[in-house]
Amino acid sequence: MKLVSVETPEKSVCKMTFSATAEELEAASNAVYERTRASYTIKGFAKGEADRAQIEADRGEHTFWYDAINDLMDRDVPALYEAAMAEHGFKAVDEPSYDLVSVKKDEGFVATATTPLQPELNLTQTTGFHVECVTPAVTDKEIDAVLERRRNAAAELVPHKGPAVKGNIVHIDYEGLLDGKPFQGGSAQNQPLQLGSGRMIPGFEDGILGHKGGEEFEINVTFPVRYHVKDLAGKPVVFKIKLIDVCVRQLPALNSDFAKKVGKVDTMEAFREQVRKQLHDGKHASALNRAKDQVLTQLASAAEGELPSVLVESTYQQEMQNIQQQLQMQRMSLDRYLSQIHQTRENFTANVHAAAEKNTRARMALLQVAQNEGLVPTDEEITKNLQERADRTKKTLEEVKANANIPAMQRSEAIRRAADWVIEHSTIEEK
Template identity: 30%
Template structure:
């Protein structure tokens, strides 16, 4: 086998591979001989079809099959011979596929970069310093009570937070415009669903009251024909409803996974969950800063576009599934969720993956089994039957490897954190949670 290699640009390589004709022809003959034993053709006894006839009838198809396999295997042999690490699948361009002549093709592909870790010592990290207070627990429980509450009609003027049932008709220059009318529409005041000024205009109106609102659509409104348009809405309030908070009882507790009617136990469970969320948010914020510093120090590291494309595709499918997509088979996901939505984050993930892999290899890090167990136990603690969940993780190799990968990544982050200057930044529980969410979205 003859192999020549060319660097076309950056990480792209071009291999020209030549395979002796004998290798292909011999394999074609071997397969025809094997197939001959079972071939039945009119005029010939089973197993007695002449090779000349076998070549005429089946030679082209068998050769095509052999060519594909030989190119695949010879490519693998070639990259091993040249000590290359392909990133992604190659593009194969046949040069010569003629029978009786040496097979020749060109394979174009990217390779993994050589990663050399730079010194990142001295970078700064601000660790959120927050705690879960009784007030924080009260606020979360209040959210739960609102979520499980009920709307009751009241005979008074509407105020922010109420839900109103309205009829409305919008006109522009005296003429109704598309999408500007509705009957029996439910609207929660303060939700910001309607054009600015609409909800403010309804606040203070009582059931049965009618009113005209002169408003202007924003210049950046999603419907171009209404951008900056002056309009008028005729509004009638049919009813006003007030949210009645759900009582602190067994039904509410059960809705959030706590059995019994003990309010103290419910509060303790809520507080424990909040502590877990705070811990995760703090870790996410710290990890983000470590990763940012690592990327900044290796800004010049070139990454294979093939790996970015793979990451983009994975992120696209994940987003589709998160939004309730059952099957992507008959949908053009690239049009619905174009590459540009994910390209920057995908490039960041790929580069971090390469850098962390090198760090883990260089420092010979291994996932700590005790930490893996702890991670799984924490995941399982949110379920009613934790032991079953733990057994499921340890019985599912793919899920177990995912947890081990996370633990290993956390250990790599901690190794880098030892080189950082860490300070605490006092903040509230909600501020820490917000910082963690921002970090997870990067």
């Protein structure tokens, strides 16, 4: 492969074009074929018996191209890329993004690498920023809520002799029978169960209601039609039940005994003060973090100049991906979330993009501050960090280095140090 050209289509963006000849593509494709031929099953041939021409006739002439292109790019491009970056004095601030421009059997292929470069920002101010840290007051209602949660966590199970009702916690032995025979997963010993929780299949918990501790009885239920175990789905079964005991959750009184047991203090007044301080400390930590973010926002506003668009776009895409992942964890779609916050998709994405631009500007300003103030970690410091990582993971330093993105590590640590430096040289007024 060879480097065809190095361009700067916009300020702080480098675009390199690479090409491989038809002969290089053919040799790499044949190597991929030799490596993977045993995995192909072609009609009329035993697995791994078809030759390359037969595989390509069945799957297409491009079958081995893309793995071959990746092999050539992985082998040749890093050295060509690094040499060109050094020759032009470019400083990358993110990994290059690769695009395949064209690929033809008789011409080879052409690919590009687009890299955001460090912008030259005019930092009109780097110290002396002033923000307020406002810590909200802790209310009695918030203290009461914490105490109630801890009270519920300290509740004890107390057996009672009455019949089981919803809300009771019971302990049971049970055995399920399908057509008179036990089935896999259908039995348990001393199983705790809160009646009304819906943990068991429909009818199971209801069948325990009204029975007392020590009783043995049977429950006739039917598994749901869409039950995950196909052999049981829609089938009627019998559960033999032994009700060991019926318990109620007994909440402790909010008195000195509770304070001593849960709060490790002598009185409820002291316990309330302990909770108040914990809540205050948490609110203050959040307020302080917001204040620090405001300092960096002011730094971003004081950083004038054009940012590489590909870096802003990369940050925006990462932010959107993070939002989507958070929504997926909550089993919520983006459209449903937008309807809840009464925003259109256009307004929402515009706001996320604006935030991505601000965050990118702050990071680039901090990187420049780090360079100006001598805060960029040295090679020795990075090596020490990697050695510590190697010691933790029981690997060699060489193994860790092989999988580490050292330039990215240096940038990340430089930005972190610069953030601390800017905040230390600013004023956060407590309110």
